[in-house]
Amino acid sequence: MLAxxxxxxxxVLDGKVVKGVNFVNLTxxxxxxxxxxxxxxxxxxxxxxLDITATHEKRKLLADLVRRIAVNINIPFTVGGGVNQIxxxxxxxxxxxxxxxVNSAVLMNPSLIDQIAKSFGSQFLVVAIxxxxxxxxxxxxxxxxxxxxxxxxxxxxxxxxxxxxxxILFTSMDHDGVKTGYACKELAMLSDxxxxxxxxxGGAGAPEHFLDAFKYGKADAALAxxxxxxxxxxIPDLKKYxxxxxVTVRL
Amino acid sequence: xxxxxxxxxxxxxxxxxxxxxxxGNIRSVDFALRRLGIIAEITDDPDKIRSAGxxxxxxxxxxxxxxxxxxxxxxxxxxxxLTQPVLGICLGMQLMCGFSEEGNTDCLGIFDSEVLxxxxxxxxxxGWNALEGIRGELYSNMNQESYVYFVHSxxxxxxxxxxxxxxxxxxxxxxxxxxxxxxxxxxxxxSGLQGELILKNFLKL
Numbered sequence: 503m504l505a506x507x508x509x510x511x512x513x514v515l516d517g518k519v520v521k522g523v524n525f526v527n528l529t530x531x532x533x534x535x536x537x538x539x540x541x542x543x544x545x546x547x548x549x550x551x552l553d554i555t556a557t558h559e560k561r562k563l564l565a566d567l568v569r570r571i572a573v574n575i576n577i578p579f580t581v582g583g584g585v586n587q588i589x590x591x592x593x594x595x596x597x598x599x600x601x602x603x604v605n606s607a608v609l610m611n612p613s614l615i616d617q618i619a620k621s622f623g624s625q626f627l628v629v630a631i632x633x634x635x636x637x638x639x640x641x642x643x644x645x646x647x648x649x650x651x652x653x654x655x656x657x658x659x660x661x662x663x664x665x666x667x668x669x670i671l672f673t674s675m676d677h678d679g680v681k682t683g684y685a686c687k688e689l690a691m692l693s694d695x696x697x698x699x700x701x702x703x704g705g706a707g708a709p710e711h712f713l714d715a716f717k718y719g720k721a722d723a724a725l726a727x728x729x730x731x732x733x734x735x736x737i738p739d740l741k742k743y744x745x746x747x748x749v750t751v752r753l
Numbered sequence: 754x755x756x757x758x759x760x761x762x763x764x765x766x767x768x769x770x771x772x773x774x775x776x777g778n779i780r781s782v783d784f785a786l787r788r789l790g791i792i793a794e795i796t797d798d799p800d801k802i803r804s805a806g807x808x809x810x811x812x813x814x815x816x817x818x819x820x821x822x823x824x825x826x827x828x829x830x831x832x833x834x835l836t837q838p839v840l841g842i843c844l845g846m847q848l849m850c851g852f853s854e855e856g857n858t859d860c861l862g863i864f865d866s867e868v869l870x871x872x873x874x875x876x877x878x879x880g881w882n883a884l885e886g887i888r889g890e891l892y893s894n895m896n897q898e899s900y901v902y903f904v905h906s907x908x909x910x911x912x913x914x915x916x917x918x919x920x921x922x923x924x925x926x927x928x929x930x931x932x933x934x935x936x937x938x939x940x941x942x943x944s945g946l947q948g949e950l951i952l953k954n955f956l957k958l
Contacts (some may be wrong), residue, residue: 503920505881505900541943573784578902578943598843600782600943623813625877625904668877697875722880752881753902 503750505721506716508737509545509701512537512729514553517563521731531731534567538575539727541730544737546577547752550603550671550725553583554646565597567659572598580628591618595626603671605630607642609651609658612665619666628701629667630649631659634675640688656691661694671694671725673703681707681729689719701725709735709743716749759773769793769956771803771830775822776812776844785942785952792842799831805844807956808835811942812844812902816868820821820848834894838958839934847907847927848934855907866912866926877906882919882939891928891935891954894943897948901927901939909938 518530519537538549549696551571553564558602566701581594581667582603598602608629617625633640633655640655659670659687670709672692674685684702693700702715706726713720729735741751761823762871771782773795786809793809794801810832812819823829833851839847850859853868860868883902884892896922906927911918919927919938925952928937935955941948 503883505883507880539826572781573787574784575789575948576943576945598778598784599782623815625879668879690914699875699879722875 503721505547505750505752506721506744507701508545508712508740508751509542509548509550509725510546511550511552511564511703511725512550514555514564515725516555517567520554530572530595535570536670538571538579541737542575542577545741545752546737548577548652549575551577551579551581552693553581555584563685565593568597568599577606579607582598582628582630588617588621588623589620591626595622600666601626601628603628605632606646608662609642609644609653609694612661615662615665615667617688619668619739624668624698627667628669628671629662630654630671630673630703631662631672632675642646644673647678649660651736655688656695659692659696663698667698668720669701670698671701674705678703678729680705681711684719684721684724686713686714689715689721691749693720693722706735709740711747712740713744713747713749717747760907764844768804768806769806769809770772770802771795771809771811772802773797774812774819774828775830776814776819779811779873782809782811782842782942789949789952789956791890791956797826797828799827803835805837806839806957808839810839810841810845810849812842812848814844815855816844816847816853816907817858818861819844820858820860822828823848824915829861831908832893833863838955840937841934842942843905843938843940847905847909847937849929849934849936850909853907864909864912864914864929864931866909866914866929866934868907869910870907872919876909876921877904878921879904881944882921882927884917885924886915887917889927889930890958891930891937891951893914893954893957895947895950900943901937901941901947901951902940 578600581599581602642653684705701723702721703725847868849863914929915926917927941951
């Protein structure tokens with residue numbers, strides 16, 4: 503049986519792992535490779551590195567960092583942030599990234615999905631979607647949730663899939679940071695509609711939330727940042743809990 | 754905690770060659786070997802491949818274009834005639850079969866098996882899945898039900914060469930062996946400690 507995946511997400515700024523709330527009050531907490539290695543030892547199934555570096559010059563550091571991660575980490579990892587054109591994707595692939603995650607760039611230029619999927623394969627491409635329920639309509643946002651688009655979640659997700667994305671990473675902005683659980687109803691709708699894996703993101707605060715995301719949300723993987731960074735939930739304990747509740751996980 | 758992989762004394766490299774061709778993930782295999790202290794040579798030189806102690810044939814990509822590439826360079830014959838231990842990974846394993854539904858491609862024919870497309874479930878089959886019925890040298894000191902990492906849209910059904918199976922709607926070959934040819938559908942280079950053990954077992958052959 504294919505196992506449900508647990509994915510810690512690490513925010514990277516200027517080559518360092520940082521944490522903070524909504525990109526404010528960022529505190530440097532260490533080396534991305536060491537953090538990744540630690541998560542891997544803990545039983546993380548995959549890692550997501552999200553580069554939040556603002557300037558283009560500093561972004562060039564990213565390829566070096568990705569190479570260092572690839573050399574040292576023995577599980578798959580995704581790199582998000584800063585992919586605006588196919589050359590950016592190529593550079594990350596060459597540096598050793600297993601997958602890249604794109605968000606705003608494909609909202610501005612959807613055909614970038616087709617290009618990346620055709621050039622490097624769908625398995626290389628995760629499309630991240632941030633959405634928020636606005637009067638009953640799930641509006642897709644870009645630029646880290648700062649700019650509303652005219653896209654609707656389910657339509658956009660279907661288009662992204664049809665264009666060749668390999669996975670969807672769905673973050674409910676209503677649930678993100680609140681720690682009251684993932685958006686299970688929307689996750690289940692996505693999972694039932696799309697024939698590619700769906701990664702749940704936003705809202706994890708307790709082990710039960712992961713269980714719900716898999717059981718009711720039908721998610722293929724669940725991503726979280728702060729509960730893992732602050733050690734509120736340990737990955738070994740979480741996996742044991744999921745296993746006891748009949749979720750297939752890699753122990 | 755972090756292994757200083759470039760500064761430690763490297764193990765005798767034992768002349769490991771990774772076949773270079775137009776496929777992705779060659780670098781990942783190289784990195785995984787480095788984590789085990791092995792510096793492999795990445796080459797498409799037939800003489801170097803023939804004289805290597807062990808050969809790794811990795812791959813992420815598409816079958817028909819890749820076979821065409823190998824044929825044009827005479828690499829198909831080189832690989833077929835190798836007598837040292839050879840490890841095909843993912844697409845490498847599929848190309849070692851007789852025929853692939855991907856692009857209706859005639860492959861190397863080392864394993865007399867067909868490669869079929871998954872018709873149910875989410876495709877690609879991506880993530881960690883358990884190995885069942887493991888047997889043979891690659892699995893020395895490994896437990897049944899160990900998890901390894903897969904990413905693939907096509908599969909090889911269970912057959913006489915199967916050395917481990919996995920379940921995704923149906924049972925398929927997670928690994929195969931015939932004589933000196935070993936092959937894994939999963940990616941040992943991305944499969945954590947279990948993957949490292951499998952690579953070590955191959956290197957020990």
